[in-house]
Amino acid sequence: MDKLALQKTANEVRKGIVTAVHAAKAGHPGGSLSAADVFTYLYFEEMNIDPKDPHKPDRDRFVLSKGYTAPGLYSVLAERGYFPKEDLVTLRHLGSYLQGHPDLKHIPGVDMSSGSLGQGISAAVGMALSAKLSNDSYRVYTLLGDGEIQEGQVWEAAMFAGARHLDNLVVIVDNNGLQIDGPVAEVCSPYPIDKKFEAFNFHVINVADGNDMDQLKAAFDEAREVKGMPTAIVMKTLKGKGVSFMENQVGWHGKAPNDEQYAQAMEDLEKVGAALCQK
Numbered sequence: 001m002d003k004l005a006l007q008k009t010a011n012e013v014r015k016g017i018v019t020a021v022h023a024a025k026a027g028h029p030g031g032s033l034s035a036a037d038v039f040t041y042l043y044f045e046e047m048n049i050d051p052k053d054p055h056k057p058d059r060d061r062f063v064l065s066k067g068y069t070a071p072g073l074y075s076v077l078a079e080r081g082y083f084p085k086e087d088l089v090t091l092r093h094l095g096s097y098l099q100g101h102p103d104l105k106h107i108p109g110v111d112m113s114s115g116s117l118g119q120g121i122s123a124a125v126g127m128a129l130s131a132k133l134s135n136d137s138y139r140v141y142t143l144l145g146d147g148e149i150q151e152g153q154v155w156e157a158a159m160f161a162g163a164r165h166l167d168n169l170v171v172i173v174d175n176n177g178l179q180i181d182g183p184v185a186e187v188c189s190p191y192p193i194d195k196k197f198e199a200f201n202f203h204v205i206n207v208a209d210g211n212d213m214d215q216l217k218a219a220f221d222e223a224r225e226v227k228g229m230p231t232a233i234v235m236k237t238l239k240g241k242g243v244s245f246m247e248n249q250v251g252w253h254g255k256a257p258n259d260e261q262y263a264q265a266m267e268d269l270e271k272v273g274a275a276l277c278q279k
Contacts, residue, residue, distance in 0.1 A: 065120025210235025
């Protein structure tokens with residue numbers, strides 16, 4: 001898929017995020033929107049997957065460690081064809097399979113139930129180790145929040161991954177700079193993130209703009225060439241990306257838009273889509 005097609009797809013993923021969270025009257029739009037581009041790149045370009053066969057043994061695995069951004073994952077899975085896009089409006093509704101956090105038992109395409117922050121990376125490390133022990137070819141990707149990496153378990157998992165030379169593992173940090181209580185630098189600064197992963201024997205790739213498809217492509221291409229150590233991609237992103245009143249606003253970490261705000265958000269995204277169509 002070319003860059004323009006990826007950009008258009010990411011915009012559709014953002015529409016799905018906003019639609020799902022609005023319909024649920026709850027959820028986490030900010031961090032879902034900041035990660036929409038990497039979700040899109042992973043599922044439409046990077047990973048070896050097949051929506052018609054979600055459990056194929058050689059598929060690449062993805063673990064959403066920051067599980068609260070489930071609306072972003074669900075939207076890209078629907079866009080990719082794992083389940084109907086129409087189901088996104090059932091997010092968090094009683095009886096819906098689209099729960100507030102990813103559930104591997106009921107949601108096609110979900111490889112790990114997640115939500116307790118800090119735990120997802122450990123599951124991803126276990127998957128990567130399993131592949132090594134079994135001589136399997138699949139790669140494992142996991143997405144963490146920059147607030148999430150304040151959790152100690154993240155660094156226990158990183159230490160193990162580095163010690164075991166898990167070069168089939170790619171840890172992605174969505175560094176949008178904001179968490180539920182405010183700027184990450186003020187709540188409990190995780191900086192310098194790159195130096196920390198380097199200290200745990202990771203190959204680190206810093207991405208200046210994690211909402212730019214060219215920069216994401218360069219990072220993931222580089223990660224594929226790394227041998228003998230896991231990779232950490234630390235990407236700077238914009239929380240709430242694509243929705244004017246949500247961008248870089250900590251209040252939109254975990255809040256649903258009302259009807260008026262939803263209309264404004266969709267108008268913003270329609271404008272982005274129209275601009276992309278003119279390229």
